[in-house]
Amino acid sequence: MTDPPSASTATGPAAPIRVLLVDDQALLRMGFALVLGAEADLEVVGEAGDGRTALEQVAALRPDVVLMDVRMPGMNGIEATARVVAEHPTTRVLILTTFDLDEYAFAALRAGASGFLLKDARPAELVTAIRTVASGDAVVAPRVTRRMLExxxxxxxxxxxxxxxxxxxxxxxxxxxxxxxxxxxxxxxxxxxxxxxxxxxxxxxxxxxxxxxxxxxxxxxxxxxxxxxxxxxxxxx
CATH class of the missing domain: 3.40.50.2300 (Response regulator)
Incomplete structure (x- = not known):
């Protein structure tokens, strides 16, 4: 008779955090994908260059976290964020922005995003931000949030x-x-x-x-x- 599996074997390793990259610049998406691909607990499941494609990808792939640019052709990141939050409440949105006081990023926070990240963030900051958002918390430091709101x-x-x-x-x-x-x-x-x-x-x-x-x-x-x-x-x- 085969012994029952141990608890660690039965449960197996935790599933990786599934990430969708949304940015109209292919080189930026490639850079983010290289950084995230080096992490065992993160998996890039898809990419999109505009908000409408992002919505289609979210519906098809059900990522845990979406890295969302705000300024894109067609449907921008703000509208896309609001749609993702409304239609896929288990998917978290992390806004990508060029400036830390970008009013578009602020609007996306109001639309339901869980925080924002500068595009020039260090790789470790990007990885930590994704893990934090996936855990259900927000990634915007409280003082930064306050400066944006003010x-x-x-x-x-x-x-x-x-x-x-x-x-x-x-x-x-x-x-x-x-x-x-x-x-x-x-x-x-x-x-x-x-x-x-x-x-x-x-x-x-x-x-x-x-x-x-x-x-x-x-x-x-x-x-x-x-x-x-x-x-x-x-x-x-």
């Missing part, structure tokens, strides 16, 4: 919804006072460790609060939570 705050319309009984936007009215404190701190660009120090909490407790905030706000990650904090006026401009 730069383009005028493009964020305040909500036209009727305030709740607390005088607060209905989208954040369900948060507890402590959760509101944590959300404001996140929007200020503080890390979990920094929030823990400010509020005299453990990092684990802060992480729990952040998870509950994301669930209550129905957003995918910290980036989207910060955008919402600005949209609702929770954070002053």
């Amino acid at each position: 730069m383009f705050a005028d493009h964020l319309p305040r909500t036209a919804d009727t305030p709740s009984a607390t005088g607060m936007d209905p989208r954040v009215a369900e948060l507890t006072p402590r959760e509101l404190e944590v959300l404001r701190a996140v929007a200020e660009g503080l890390s979990n460790a920094e929030i823990a120090g400010r509020l005299f909490l453990s990092e684990a407790t802060v992480k729990t609060h952040v998870g509950r905030i994301l669930a209550k706000l129905h957003v995918r990650d910290r980036v989207q939570a910060v955008v919402l904090a600005y949209e609702t006026g929770l954070v002053g401009r």
